[in-house]
Amino acid sequence: MEQKEIIEILKNDNAEELYQKAHKTRVETIGHNVYLRALIECSNVCSRNCLYCGINRENKELKHFSLSKDEIIKTAKLAKELGFKTIVLQSGENQVYDLKTMCGIIEEIKSLNLALTLSLGEKTFEEYKQYKKSGADRYLLRIETTDEILFQKMHPDGNFKNRVECLYNLKELNYETGTGILVGLPNQTIESLAKDILFFRELDADMIGLGPFIPHNKTLLKNEKAGDLELTLKVMALVRILMPNINIPATTAMETLSKNGRKKALISGANVVMPNVTPILNRENYSIYPDKKGVNALNKEELEKLYKEIEEIGDKVSGGFGASKNFKKINK
């Protein structure tokens, strides 16, 4: 599929048909398994000033926290007890955990027989290499947008080429590699969304996470319009159709924008949910956007409700590690 065709589909009104096709594709390739990942937001300290993000360094009202190694391991153990098979360790971009400390954390989490995804931002090739050597399996680094001008505007101290290079480094180091975008950034075009999708394919990403942009009142974009859920779901459905074997989460931002966002995503191509296991005291300070509506895994009823929701749509929570089929295909 070329850019022109992708643009046409994104502009077309018939979203329902697209969602159904994406769901059919997911069921045919992955089946009815849904994979759960336990998200630990380990530190909200960030040295970047991304315009859209509530934990950017210019937000002086933010109460900073960084979980200690012991707290992270304790949380990972708790996630394991709750039945999770994958831990996602996410933080702002910072130097809170030096290389040795992070490698120690990775080794300990891996000794619990869990899959581990890191989402710590842009690091050097050597750092990614050491994390991998310590046992990390997967890495998430959204490109956010492939429109270079928009990228530079949204990330005043970012470098588009470096971010792309990071993603190719992760691929080269044999990480199961995830990327993704924000849908609905100010001045983002349908044309650029189509290019984003082509970029995912070019990279041969193993996971794609995307969500609508949600304005945060402590950022420069506070008065901008939020992204559109339907357009987000259309992009996601199209990604599923074009990349049938990858993992796609129903993201928290989708649920934040609409009460049934997660459910809609799961019947439009998504096959992953990432409930939050961050200690409650720290959670409100990890506010990348307001009113984050993720599943709180520490609340028994909420986790049970998620299981029920998944069963209601004819799926089941998988007991496996849930590696991307796209990744397994090359690494048999």
Ligand code: 5AD
């Ligand atoms: N709205 C929606 N998503 C956001 N993210 C950051 N800020 C926002 C926002 N205001 C997303 C980015 C990042 C991920 C962890 O959260 O895409 O990669």
